[in-house]
Amino acid sequence: MISLKPRLTLTGKRALWGIVFTAPFTIGFLLFFLGPMIQSFVFSLSELEVTPHGFNLNYLGFENFRYALRVDPSFMRIFTETTIRILTDIPAVIIFSFFAATLLNQEFKGRLLARVIFFMPVILTAGIIAQLEAQDILHRMLAYVADQEDTIATSRAVVQVMMQLRMPQDFIVYIVTAVNRIPDVINASAIPILIFLAGLQSIPSSLFETAKIEGATAWESFWKITFPLISPLFLTNMVFIIVDSFTAPGNSLVTYISNAAWSRGIYGVSVAMTWMYFGAIALFLVIVFGFISKHVFYME
Amino acid sequence: MKTLISKSNPVNSVPEGAVRTSRFLTSAFWSGVTWSFIRAVLVIGIAFIILYPLIIKLSSSIMAESDLFDLTVKWIPRRLDMRSILRNYRDVYEEMNYLVSFRNSVTLAFLVSSLQLASCTFIGYGFARFKFPGSGFLFGMVILTLLVPPQMIMVPLFLNFRFFDFFGIAGWFGREPINLLGTYWPFVLTSATGMGLKNGLFIYIMRQFFKGMPKDLEEAALVDGAGQIRTFFTIMLPGAAPAILIVFLFSFVWQWNDIFLTSMYMRRSATLLPFMLERLTSSFGGYQYSDEYISVIRNTGMLMFIVPLLFVYGFLQRYFIESVERTGIVG
CATH class of the missing domain: 1.10.3720.10 (MetI-like)
Known part of the structure; x- marks a missing residue:
C-alpha cells in the first residue's frame, strides 16, 4: 500500500481510507449477515436435518410456507394479534413520547430527576425481566387487584359516557385498549422521548425570540415553529418504534418463532415464518414512509 | 393546555403598581400555578408507573412468608424482620x-x-x-x-x-x-x-x-x-x-x-x-x-x-x- 500512496489523488486516498474505516462492517455484513440471510432463504425452502458433522437440506419448495399458514395451529392467530397490537400501540407511543418530551423540555424543579426516571425503561424492561415478570404471581396479583378495584370501574363509567355521546364504537374500543396498555406505552417510549428531546433542544432559541417579538403566542409558535422543525423526527421515531416493537424479545410472535426452531425443531418452518414476518414489517415501513415523508418539513 | 400556556405570558398587561400588591389576583399567576400543578401530577404519575415494577420487587424482597398471606399487607410488611430479609437475599445469593x-x-x-x-x-x-x-x-x-x-x-x-x-x-x-x-x-x-x-x-x-x-x-x-x-x-x-x-x-x-x-x-x-x-x-x-x-x-x-x-x-x-x-x- 505504501508504494501506492504517491500515485493516488487526494480523493482517491480519502476513498481508500473510507474503505479501510468501514471494512469491519463490510466483512461482518458479508459473513454474518448476507451469508446467513441467503442461507436462511434456502432453509425456508427446505427441510433441515442436523447431523453430528453438519446438516443436510432436502428441497421442499414452498411446503414450509404452506405449513406455517395452513397447518400450524397458532401461527396465523398470533401473527394477526401481534401485528394489530403493534399497530394500535404506535400512535399512542408517538403521541405520548412527543408529549413527554415537551414536558421534559420545560424548566421546572426536579427536571433532571424526571429525565433520569423517564429514560429508565431502557434498563428496566429488557428481555429476561419482562419474561419473568409475566410469570410472576405477585406482579399478576397486583395487576389483577388494580384492575378489579379501580381501572375497570372507572373505565366502565367513562365508556358509558362515551357511548351516550354517540362516539363510534371502534373509537371507544381503541381508547379503552390504549388506556389499559398505558404502562406498555410508557415503557416503549423511552428512546422516542430521547430522540424528540434531542430534537427539541436543537431548535435555535432565536426563532422563538423573533416570534415572540412579532407577537406570536406560545400556542402559535408551538405549531408554527416547534412542530414543523420536529416533524422529521416523527418519521425517525415511527420507523424506530415499528422496528423495535416488531423485534422486541417480549413480543409473543418472536417467542413463538424462536420456539418453533429451538423446542419443536422445525427450523425450516421457523425461518419461513420469519420471512413472512419480515415481509409484513417491510410493507408497513414502506407505507409509513410513503405516507409521512410527504408531510415532513426539512429546514435545509 | 392551550389557554394555560398562552395566559402565562402577559404579566405586563397588569396595570403598573398593581403588580406588587395583588400578585395573587392576576390570572397569569394562577394559570402558572395550575399548570405547574398539572405538570407535577403528570410527571409524578408517569414516574410512578415506570418505577412501579421496581417498587414491587423491592417491597416483596423484604417480606416474610407470613406477610404474603396477610391481606392487610400490601407494600410494607407488618414487621421488618432483618432475619427473614437476610434469608431472602442469602437464599438468592447462594442459589x-x-x-x-x-x-x-x-x-x-x-x-x-x-x-x-x-x-x-x-x-x-x-x-x-x-x-x-x-x-x-x-x-x-x-x-x-x-x-x-x-x-x-x-x-x-x-x-x-x-x-x-x-x-x-x-x-x-x-x-x-x-x-x-x-x-x-x-x-x-x-x-x-x-x-x-x-x-x-x-x-x-x-x-x-x-x-x-x-x-x-x-x-x-x-x-x-x-x-x-x-x-x-x-x-x-x-x-x-x-x-x-x-x-x-x-x-x-x-x-x-x-x-x-x-x-x-x-x-x-x-x-x-x-x-x-x-x-x-x-x-x-x-x-x-x-x-x-x-x-x-x-x-x-x-x-x-x-x-x-x-x-x-x-x-x-x-x-x-x-x-x-x-x-x-x-x-
Whole structure:
C-alpha cells in the first residue's frame, strides 16, 4: 500500500481510507449477515436435518410456507394479534413520547430527576425481566387487584359516557385498549422521548425570540415553529418504534418463532415464518414512509 | 393546555403598581400555578408507573412468608424482620451463585460492549467523513441490518458457529469444523465486525455525531502532517465522548439483559446472571415452598439482577442526559 500512496489523488486516498474505516462492517455484513440471510432463504425452502458433522437440506419448495399458514395451529392467530397490537400501540407511543418530551423540555424543579426516571425503561424492561415478570404471581396479583378495584370501574363509567355521546364504537374500543396498555406505552417510549428531546433542544432559541417579538403566542409558535422543525423526527421515531416493537424479545410472535426452531425443531418452518414476518414489517415501513415523508418539513 | 400556556405570558398587561400588591389576583399567576400543578401530577404519575415494577420487587424482597398471606399487607410488611430479609437475599445469593455469575456477566458485557464500541466508532467515522464508490449503498445496508429481525438469521448463524470452518478455509485443508458455541468467540466475532445486537443503531449514532463535528480541526491536523489514524485517535475520538458514552451504556445494558443471542451462543447451563435468574425458582419447586414464597425469591433475584445496571446508569446518567442534546442523534 505504501508504494501506492504517491500515485493516488487526494480523493482517491480519502476513498481508500473510507474503505479501510468501514471494512469491519463490510466483512461482518458479508459473513454474518448476507451469508446467513441467503442461507436462511434456502432453509425456508427446505427441510433441515442436523447431523453430528453438519446438516443436510432436502428441497421442499414452498411446503414450509404452506405449513406455517395452513397447518400450524397458532401461527396465523398470533401473527394477526401481534401485528394489530403493534399497530394500535404506535400512535399512542408517538403521541405520548412527543408529549413527554415537551414536558421534559420545560424548566421546572426536579427536571433532571424526571429525565433520569423517564429514560429508565431502557434498563428496566429488557428481555429476561419482562419474561419473568409475566410469570410472576405477585406482579399478576397486583395487576389483577388494580384492575378489579379501580381501572375497570372507572373505565366502565367513562365508556358509558362515551357511548351516550354517540362516539363510534371502534373509537371507544381503541381508547379503552390504549388506556389499559398505558404502562406498555410508557415503557416503549423511552428512546422516542430521547430522540424528540434531542430534537427539541436543537431548535435555535432565536426563532422563538423573533416570534415572540412579532407577537406570536406560545400556542402559535408551538405549531408554527416547534412542530414543523420536529416533524422529521416523527418519521425517525415511527420507523424506530415499528422496528423495535416488531423485534422486541417480549413480543409473543418472536417467542413463538424462536420456539418453533429451538423446542419443536422445525427450523425450516421457523425461518419461513420469519420471512413472512419480515415481509409484513417491510410493507408497513414502506407505507409509513410513503405516507409521512410527504408531510415532513426539512429546514435545509 | 392551550389557554394555560398562552395566559402565562402577559404579566405586563397588569396595570403598573398593581403588580406588587395583588400578585395573587392576576390570572397569569394562577394559570402558572395550575399548570405547574398539572405538570407535577403528570410527571409524578408517569414516574410512578415506570418505577412501579421496581417498587414491587423491592417491597416483596423484604417480606416474610407470613406477610404474603396477610391481606392487610400490601407494600410494607407488618414487621421488618432483618432475619427473614437476610434469608431472602442469602437464599438468592447462594442459589444464583451470584459472585461467579456476576463476574462472568460483567466480563461478557464489558467485552461485548467495548468491542462494539470500538467497531461502531470506527465504522461510523468511516461513513461520516469519507466518500467512496458504494458508500451510500453500504450505509443503506447498515439500515437494513437494523430492520431485519434477528430471528431471521438466527438458525444459519447458529449452525455457522456450531460447525465453524473459518468460512470454508478449514475444509480445504481437510479439517473438521469446530464448535464455537459455548465460548465467547461468536460474541467477539460479531461485535468486532459491527454485527452484534442493534449495532446498526450504534453505527448510525456515531455517524450522525461525527457528521456534526466541525471539520476545521481535523483538516488542520491533516495538513500539519498527522496521519489519518492519528487524527482519528487524537482529534476526533476525544470530541466524540458524549456519543461514545451513549453507545457504551446502551450496548452494555442490552448485552446484560440479552437472553436471545446469549442463549443461542452459550449453553443455558452457563453461569451467567440471566440464565441463573431464569433457573432460580426451579430448585424451589416441590411442596415445601408456596407459590408466594417462590415469587418473593424471584423478585429478590430480579432486583439483584437489575441493581448493577442501576449503578451503571446512576453513574453515567449525568453525562448521559447532558450529552443527549450534543449527540446529534437527530440528524
